[in-house]
Amino acid sequence: MSFGEPEGYDGDARPRPLLRRGAPQAAAAAVCLVLGLGLISGAVTGSWLVGGSGEESSPTTFAAAGSLWHSVPVDQLFPPTVQGRGAGPGGADRTWTRIAVAPDSGCKDAFDPLLRKALAPVGCERLLRATYTDATESYVTTVGLLFTTADAPGMTALANRFRRERLDRRSDLMPLPYAAKGTLAAGFGARQRASWTVSVLTEAPVVVYAVSGWADGRTVDDPQPAGDALEADATTAAAQAGLGNEAQGLADRVERDFRRNVRSASEQPS
Known part of the structure; x- marks a missing residue:
């Protein structure tokens, strides 16, 4: 039987830079961060409009x-x-x-x-x-x-x-x-x-x-x-x-x- 490649190594068991592996994931994380910040800022802006939060x-x-x-x-x-x-x-x-x-x-x-x-x-x-x-x-x-x-x-x-x-x-x-x-x-x-x-x-x-x-x-x-x-x-x-x-x-x-x-x-x- 065989095992999958260990994370962080290539097929010859040489170390592989982990940051290179996550480019798609990093891009997705960045998108999520931007969306999250947008939602937070939108919530802050909108909160006073519906009830007064004290935020400027x-x-x-x-x-x-x-x-x-x-x-x-x-x-x-x-x-x-x-x-x-x-x-x-x-x-x-x-x-x-x-x-x-x-x-x-x-x-x-x-x-x-x-x-x-x-x-x-x-x-x-x-x-x-x-x-x-x-x-x-x-x-x-x-x-x-x-x-x-x-x-x-x-x-x-x-x-x-x-x-x-x-x-x-x-x-x-x-x-x-x-x-x-x-x-x-x-x-x-x-x-x-x-x-x-x-x-x-x-x-x-x-x-x-x-x-x-x-x-x-x-x-x-x-x-x-x-x-x-x-x-x-x-x-x-x-x-x-x-x-x-x-x-x-x-x-x-x-x-x-x-x-x-x-x-x-x-x-x-x-």
């Missing part, structure tokens, strides 16, 4: 995000109906219906003075806002997309400041609602604000925010940031009514749609 976007993606205010239809940024599966108290589903869209504008008179001052370092390119109501028409929520003039380091610096100083929890830095005449939100003013959230993106020159209140125009003496209102032991009227869920849930879904739009825009051939 590419310059192309950042630029694409900053131009969406004039290149994407309003119905894609603020859909007429937004589904919030599991977004309500106790994991209940929510459905929000858009009742008003503000004309796209600058930021003059759009924020209270202190919030305007806090956002000033990143500038204001454009502000888009829409107001929604829930399925029972008990609550109203304004959601906004502030497109800034800042670069990626500028957005990161602002995000770090908001996180470090907890600016998103200060009631004197609440966003203003958009009260549209002739709608359920006609009486939704500064004194009607009950809960809010502010999110400074670092992967795009955008600040996403939402502020909620009752549709009957009642005033609120103890507004509570959405993050606190969502705590199990929160006892404020806003928390008990689920207004923290309204603000946070709608802001999250508008932000998610925004990320999808950025992905689509960045994938368009130049």
Whole structure:
């Protein structure tokens, strides 16, 4: 009987360089490495687009995000109906219906003075806002997309400041609602604000925010940031009514749609 050639030797039992033997395998390994790196980089780029990973976007993606205010239809940024599966108290589903869209504008008179001052370092390119109501028409929520003039380091610096100083929890830095005449939100003013959230993106020159209140125009003496209102032991009227869920849930879904739009825009051939 016979045995196969031992690996690393030729037919005369002379040593054979192992590297020479693996050229096809080496080429295949190189291809796999390239594909693997491509998949990894694609995952990193795409992860923030579907949920926010904290990873920085590419310059192309950042630029694409900053131009969406004039290149994407309003119905894609603020859909007429937004589904919030599991977004309500106790994991209940929510459905929000858009009742008003503000004309796209600058930021003059759009924020209270202190919030305007806090956002000033990143500038204001454009502000888009829409107001929604829930399925029972008990609550109203304004959601906004502030497109800034800042670069990626500028957005990161602002995000770090908001996180470090907890600016998103200060009631004197609440966003203003958009009260549209002739709608359920006609009486939704500064004194009607009950809960809010502010999110400074670092992967795009955008600040996403939402502020909620009752549709009957009642005033609120103890507004509570959405993050606190969502705590199990929160006892404020806003928390008990689920207004923290309204603000946070709608802001999250508008932000998610925004990320999808950025992905689509960045994938368009130049």
